[in-house]
Amino acid sequence: MNTESTGGVPPRANQTVADLGVTAVAAAIRRGEITSESYSAALLENAREHSDLNAFITIDESAVLGAARAADEARAQGSTAPLLGVPFGIKDSYATAGLRTTLGVKSLDAFVPQHDAEIVGLIKAAGGIVFGKNNLVEMSWGLTGDNSGYGQVSGCCRSDLEGRPSNGSLDRVIAAGRGHEGRHLTLLCRQGLGMSPPFTARL
Incomplete structure (x- = not known):
């Protein structure tokens, strides 16, 4: 996989752009120094490789790459937005315009919002792009992260560990960068937006 400058961050052995x-x-x-498209493509490759974590309900790869290319074009035209071209995993309880939002409920499997949730809109306004919609317990209420319709989120380092309450898959997506006892694993996505009842947002 392509390696790029880390912008002053000390490199780790075998570090890639996705790290x-x-x-x-x-x-x-x-x-x-890198393009949003190359970074997003690396994360998409990791998401496919680790699909067994069941961390995402929805990823529209063509939309991700399209948004990344648009961010690269914006940079070439002089944009300095603080999150320009940075992909975010979005918990599937937040509305995302043009991308289905299920709240983890199968009856909403075909629901595609026309508008973004306010906080998603703020991320996009800062240049961020939506990478995918993270799995969650139905309606964000539960103790284990289990979802009867979309499946259990697996532990990133041990398959016998379940996802944590509500934000289980988002935790797994970000935590997938660290293996059991410090062993490094491939990252799915470094950034995410989630919340826990009673409706506290977390980045």
């Missing part, structure tokens, strides 16, 4: 955190990747994209 960059939000601060480093945002700065690298703004400086033109």
